[in-house]
Amino acid sequence: MTAFPHRHLLGIEGLSPPEIVALLDRADEAVEFNRRADKHRTTLSGRTQINLFFENSTRTQSSFEIAGKRLGADVVNMAVASSSVAKGETLLDTAATLNAMHPDILVVRHHAAGAVSLLAAKVDCAVVNAGDGAHEHPTQALLDALTIRRNKGRIEGLTVAICGDVLHSRVARSNIILLQALGARVRVVGPSTLLPRAVDRLGAEAFTTMREGLKDADIVMMLRLQRERMSGSFVPSVREYFHFWGLDSEKLAYAKPDALVMHPGPMNRGVEIDSVVADGVQSLIRQQVEMGVAVRMAVLEALAGNLPSGKNDAGF
Amino acid sequence: MPASDNRPLIVTNARLVDPASGRDATGALLVRNGVIEDLSAEANPAAPDGAEVVNAGGNVLAPGLVDMRAFIGEPGFEHRENIASASLAAAAGGVTSVVCTPETEPAIDDPALVDFLMRRANDDSLVRIYPAAALTKGLQGQEMAEIGLLKAAGAVAFTDGAHTVTKANVFARALTYARDFGALVMHHTEDPTMSGGAMNAGEFASRLGLGGRSTEAETIVVERDVRLARMTRGRYHAAILTCQNSLDVIRRAKDEGLAVTCGTSINHLSFNETDIGDYRTFFKLAPPLRTEDERLNLVEALSQGLIDVVVSDHTPQDAEQKRQPFSEAAHGAIGLETMLVAGLRLVHAGQIALPALLRAMSTRPAELLGIAGGRLEKGAPADLILFDPEEPWVLDRELLKSRSKNTPFDEARLQGRVLRTLVGGRTVHRAA
Numbered sequence: 001m002t003a004f005p006h007r008h009l010l011g012i013e014g015l016s017p018p019e020i021v022a023l024l025d026r027a028d029e030a031v032e033f034n035r036r037a038d039k040h041r042t043t044l045s046g047r048t049q050i051n052l053f054f055e056n057s058t059r060t061q062s063s064f065e066i067a068g069k070r071l072g073a074d075v076v077n078m079a080v081a082s083s084s085v086a087k088g089e090t091l092l093d094t095a096a097t098l099n100a101m102h103p104d105i106l107v108v109r110h111h112a113a114g115a116v117s118l119l120a121a122k123v124d125c126a127v128v129n130a131g132d133g134a135h136e137h138p139t140q141a142l143l144d145a146l147t148i149r150r151n152k153g154r155i156e157g158l159t160v161a162i163c164g165d166v167l168h169s170r171v172a173r174s175n176i177i178l179l180q181a182l183g184a185r186v187r188v189v190g191p192s193t194l195l196p197r198a199v200d201r202l203g204a205e206a207f208t209t210m211r212e213g214l215k216d217a218d219i220v221m222m223l224r225l226q227r228e229r230m231s232g233s234f235v236p237s238v239r240e241y242f243h244f245w246g247l248d249s250e251k252l253a254y255a256k257p258d259a260l261v262m263h264p265g266p267m268n269r270g271v272e273i274d275s276v277v278a279d280g281v282q283s284l285i286r287q288q289v290e291m292g293v294a295v296r297m298a299v300l301e302a303l304a305g306n307l308p309s310g311k312n313d314a315g316f
Numbered sequence: 317m318p319a320s321d322n323r324p325l326i327v328t329n330a331r332l333v334d335p336a337s338g339r340d341a342t343g344a345l346l347v348r349n350g351v352i353e354d355l356s357a358e359a360n361p362a363a364p365d366g367a368e369v370v371n372a373g374g375n376v377l378a379p380g381l382v383d384m385r386a387f388i389g390e391p392g393f394e395h396r397e398n399i400a401s402a403s404l405a406a407a408a409g410g411v412t413s414v415v416c417t418p419e420t421e422p423a424i425d426d427p428a429l430v431d432f433l434m435r436r437a438n439d440d441s442l443v444r445i446y447p448a449a450a451l452t453k454g455l456q457g458q459e460m461a462e463i464g465l466l467k468a469a470g471a472v473a474f475t476d477g478a479h480t481v482t483k484a485n486v487f488a489r490a491l492t493y494a495r496d497f498g499a500l501v502m503h504h505t506e507d508p509t510m511s512g513g514a515m516n517a518g519e520f521a522s523r524l525g526l527g528g529r530s531t532e533a534e535t536i537v538v539e540r541d542v543r544l545a546r547m548t549r550g551r552y553h554a555a556i557l558t559c560q561n562s563l564d565v566i567r568r569a570k571d572e573g574l575a576v577t578c579g580t581s582i583n584h585l586s587f588n589e590t591d592i593g594d595y596r597t598f599f600k601l602a603p604p605l606r607t608e609d610e611r612l613n614l615v616e617a618l619s620q621g622l623i624d625v626v627v628s629d630h631t632p633q634d635a636e637q638k639r640q641p642f643s644e645a646a647h648g649a650i651g652l653e654t655m656l657v658a659g660l661r662l663v664h665a666g667q668i669a670l671p672a673l674l675r676a677m678s679t680r681p682a683e684l685l686g687i688a689g690g691r692l693e694k695g696a697p698a699d700l701i702l703f704d705p706e707e708p709w710v711l712d713r714e715l716l717k718s719r720s721k722n723t724p725f726d727e728a729r730l731q732g733r734v735l736r737t738l739v740g741g742r743t744v745h746r747a748a
Contacts, residue, residue, distance in 0.1 A: 191492075191493055191496050192492045192493065192495060192496050192548075193489050193492050193493045208496040209496075231459060232452070232453055232458065232459020232460050232461075233459060233460075233489070234489065235460075235493070236453075236459070236460050236461055236462040236463060236464075236465075236493075237462050239462075239465070240462040240463075240464050240465050243464065243465060244464050
């Protein structure tokens with residue numbers, strides 16, 4: 001298997017298509033491994049993985065924790081909200097403090113774009129970006145790609161519509177980059193107030209109506225709308241948002257008959273997605289969660305291979 | 317609004333004035349089933365069997381006026397005006413379509429209220445009533461209203477009425493969001509932090525000892541808005557402009573090809589600040605009356621077509637609100653019934669051609685709102701006015717149809733009288 005030539009995983013930006021494909025191939029194997037009764041490996045045995053979440057996220061943190069433990073790492077979750085950060089410590093002081101504890105892998109989520117790469121420059125270990133502001137969330141994009149590839153058999157040539165609050169979404173940015181790198185056509189769909197300016201310069205085609213945006217789409221990827229953005233600042237109300245941009249059976253029918261529905265979770269049922277669709281036969285939302293653990297195992301393993309005196313790729 | 321009469325009606329020997337096509341010539345016009353069935357360059361063509369024949373005697377037949385800004389009282393201010401009284405005033409004044417402002421109680425910021433207004437209008441109004449809905453919830457300037465659902469319910473434009481949205485980010489997002497629906501945003505352009513005074517700032521305010529409102533308070537907002545219109549590519553309409561500096565900003569925006577338009581009120585075309593005289597509160601308006609030079613600037617801009625729209629800015633106020641010291645009195649004047657004849661003053665003074673006036677009072681507003689009307693053409697709704705542009709008369713405010721009598725034209729000598737108003741082919745007003 002190709003060695004992963006990066007010390008950190010800070011974003012999809014900067015990864016070559018073969019590197020992405022290699023990670024997906026590795027994750028494919030992890031999926032099978034995870035379905036076995038004995039799910040323990042020793043690839044990261046003796047390694048310390050710290051999950052440093054400046055922003056709460058139960059599901060992503062659990063996913064990284066399980067991935068690390070299955071690979072044999074000692075996993076520590078830092079509850080940042082109740083730590084020294086709450087007492088006024090700066091991000092870089094936190095980095096220096098953690099660095100002195102000699103972790104091997106830091107998994108970091110932060111509410112500010114760029115914070116994870118800032119931190120990565122100050123530590124000696126590998127850093128995985130678990131989401132930085134509205135910038136990137138690379139493991140989410142990888143798990144989305146893996147889910148698509150396993151269901152459609154390919155990514156190249158597919159039309160993927162990313163719908164909703166693209167403006168504030170790191171998931172959308174990572175997906176736009178990754179899916180295009182692998183040859184998909186990416187669209188973004190939502191009210192103009194929720195689309196980033198010059199989004200076409202990122203290579204995505206912008207649509208403001210679901211009817212146009214979903215036409216002939218193979219994949220409909222819904223994004224979460226944060227509560228504080230629902231009541232007039234970016235969209236007028238939940239009912240108006242759902243009426244025009246919420247995915248229900250009627251709007252899903254604009255897409256191809258075999259289109260598949262995705263959502264990074266957690267869902268707001270009745271806001272961006274209707275329960276009938278979320279739980280319907282075209283939904284991949286549960287599968288995405290399973291792929292999440294596999295992709296994170298693949299990423300941790302790939303980075304571990306570059307750690308000083310690290311074992312070489314063991315594979316699954 | 318009642319259904320149209322079935323009997324055809326032909327208006328003969330009329331001066332047909334249609335700003336849309338440029339027609340201004342003698343002819344005849346046939347109405348059937350509520351629409352204009354035919355136009356003829358012949359003054360007296362053969363009338364169809366059973367048709368009512370109206371000999372216009374050379375008077376003007378034109379599209380009915382479309383007033384983009386009128387307060388009609390419902391819901392919440394029925395003591396000042398209601399739909400029935402406003403519609404009588406409109407019909408008498410030759411206004412066949414009225415856009416009502418959302419500054420009611422409650423404000424029109426919910427699709428159910430748009431629906432309510434349209435049903436009330438259907439029952440009570442002789443003329444067409446088109447609701448404008450709130451741009452922001454409760455007209456508070458903080459959060460955008462449900463522009464998509466309101467438009468689907470029938471709102472033709474979005475405005476906070478006489479409230480200016482001071483927060484640039486709120487206004488920018490509303491313009492952006494409205495653009496997705498092709499919705500028109502109409503804005504009152506007076507910076508409230510500079511608009512505490514009672515009248516135009518300057519010598520006259522200083523003499524009267526009244527606080528002033530400068531033209532800068534207006535132009536600052538117009539400049540900001542045009543920048544935001546450029547950034548968002550939204551459809552922007554400055555509701556009532558009153559000075560040359562603001563018009564210059566609009567001219568540049570139009571030259572650039574932005575979706576920017578503007579209006580002014582008939583009051584600002586008719587009066588200047590000295591008309592306030594001895595603290596006459598019927599001349600207290602928002603924005604305030606300006607200098608005579610600025611009034612002439614507005615007339616010139618209207619004649620050039622730089623000003624797209626003239627509104628009545630019909631603002632009925634009961635006597636209690638006007639019988640106050642000038643600085644404490646309410647703003648506004650009624651205008652539905654007088655906007656046409658007031659405009660004719662400018663025509664008689666040779667300051668503007670009749671078609672240019674009618675374009676700004678009928679054709680352009682209909683275009684901006686995306687509603688039928690505003691033109692004399694086959695198949696268009698028969699929303700028509702027949703008027704004698706010459707007849708002299710003196711206005712007695714007690715004879716006006718509006719529930720409130722706060723007209724600045726009381727005892728004014730006017731020239732021109734609406735003889736007949738048709739809405740959808742039905743006669744809704746006939747001169748006594």
